Amino acid sequence: MMDVSNIKATVPPPAPLLSIKGLKTHFATRAGVVKAVDGVDIELGRGEILGLVGESGSGKSITGFSILGLIDPPGRVAGGSITYDGRDLVSMDEEARRELRGNDIAMIFQDPSMTLNPVLRIDTQMIETIQAHASVSTDEARRRSREALVQVGIPSPDERLKAYPYELSGGMRQRIAIAIALINRPKLIIADEPTTALDVSIQGQIIHEVKKLCRKTGTALIWITHDLAVVAGLADRIAVMYAGRIVETGLTADIIERPLHPYTQGLIDSVPSHATRGRRLHQIRGMTPSLLNLPQGCAFRDRCDKATEACLVAPDATEVGERGLVRCWNPAQ
Ligand SMILES: Nc1ncnc2c1ncn2[C@@H]1O[C@H](COP(=O)(O)OP(=O)(O)OP(=O)(O)O)[C@@H](O)[C@H]1O
Numbered sequence: 299m300m301d302v303s304n305i306k307a308t309v310p311p312p313a314p315l316l317s318i319k320g321l322k323t324h325f326a327t328r329a330g331v332v333k334a335v336d337g338v339d340i341e342l343g344r345g346e347i348l349g350l351v352g353e354s355g356s357g358k359s360i361t362g363f364s365i366l367g368l369i370d371p372p373g374r375v376a377g378g379s380i381t382y383d384g385r386d387l388v389s390m391d392e393e394a395r396r397e398l399r400g401n402d403i404a405m406i407f408q409d410p411s412m413t414l415n416p417v418l419r420i421d422t423q424m425i426e427t428i429q430a431h432a433s434v435s436t437d438e439a440r441r442r443s444r445e446a447l448v449q450v451g452i453p454s455p456d457e458r459l460k461a462y463p464y465e466l467s468g469g470m471r472q473r474i475a476i477a478i479a480l481i482n483r484p485k486l487i488i489a490d491e492p493t494t495a496l497d498v499s500i501q502g503q504i505i506h507e508v509k510k511l512c513r514k515t516g517t518a519l520i521w522i523t524h525d526l527a528v529v530a531g532l533a534d535r536i537a538v539m540y541a542g543r544i545v546e547t548g549l550t551a552d553i554i555e556r557p558l559h560p561y562t563q564g565l566i567d568s569v570p571s572h573a574t575r576g577r578r579l580h581q582i583r584g585m586t587p588s589l590l591n592l593p594q595g596c597a598f599r600d601r602c603d604k605a606t607e608a609c610l611v612a613p614d615a616t617e618v619g620e621r622g623l624v625r626c627w628n629p630a631q
């Protein structure tokens with residue numbers, strides 16, 4: 299029999315759908331340069347789901363906006379590269395980028411009013427979105443719109459289609475914004491805390507539906523959240539962000555069960571669970587530092603119980619076996 303092991307070894311791994319290397323997105327303010335994203339690396343395969351997690355102000359949204367080319371002055375991409383399906387997004391002209399946003403990459407914003415036009419009925423907006431992408435009849439576009447509403451669990455879809463955004467509740471508007479993001483079957487969705495304002499059961503239902511749709515259609519997803527519990531059941535991999543950098547990344551199960559970075563550990567200990575029921579939840583001490591006044595060396599140093607002299611020098615991201623990367627001098631063993 300032919301030995302195929304060598305043949306396999308010569309086939310290169312498939313190129314990632316999205317590859318971000320050393321991304322820096324900075325804002326020139328009067329008080330100084332705010333390095334909101336300061337050397338971020340992300341790789342995302344086709345159909346892969348990544349949870350991007352961190353406290354408020356860690357740079358999650360700015361990372362997402364940078365991918366989509368939605369950074370306005372005084373902000374700018376000050377360094378690094380973003381490659382989507384082999385194309386460089388940073389140097390791409392605005393028109394090509396807009397086209398990509400309409401066809402390939404969709405964003406779900408925290409605030410559905412970023413997606414919905416207040417003066418147009420839901421059906422008009424959905425049909426327009428579909429017809430901007432594919433030449434289908436209005437009847438067919440209406441049928442697809444209705445189906446998309448059903449998919450995100452909207453009751454009485456025919457009535458909702460005829461409504462204006464102001465006639466609907468916040469939760470309903472957000473579900474419609476999600477349906478619109480999914481409707482043209484993008485290859486990549488960036489979801490920026492879209493369920494934070496919704497109640498827990500609706501949040502769970504939406505996450506379940508989005509995951510199901512991504513799996514069915516092979517859509518890759520970056521789900522941004524401050525809540526590790528939200529992505530624990532959703533993501534294939536998790537990247538933990540702190541002060542503009544990714545401090546730990548790896549497979550979801552590894553991150554949740556055996557976090558290496560003290561910050562990740564702190565985030566996990568502050569999530570309510572069966573194990574912590576009845577006990578006081580751990581809080582990471584101190585506050586997120588101002589990006590204009592970061593401690594020297596590791597930005598987490600003065601909140602960290604494991605900090606040593608070594609931490610006065612910023613640690614590089616180092617590979618930990620096959621499980622991922624951690625940016626810490628004293629990771630858990
Ligand atoms: N236009 C701007 N000018 C100056 N600084 C900015 C601007 N936009 C964002 N920043 C700064 O960039 C940092 C990262 O912001 P970003 O919105 O990405 O945080 P985040 O992780 O999404 O937080 P949250 O969980 O609160 O949404 C913040 O410290 C913020 O103050």
Ligand SMILES: [Mg+2]
Pocket residue numbers: 358359360490
């Ligand atoms: Mg944000």
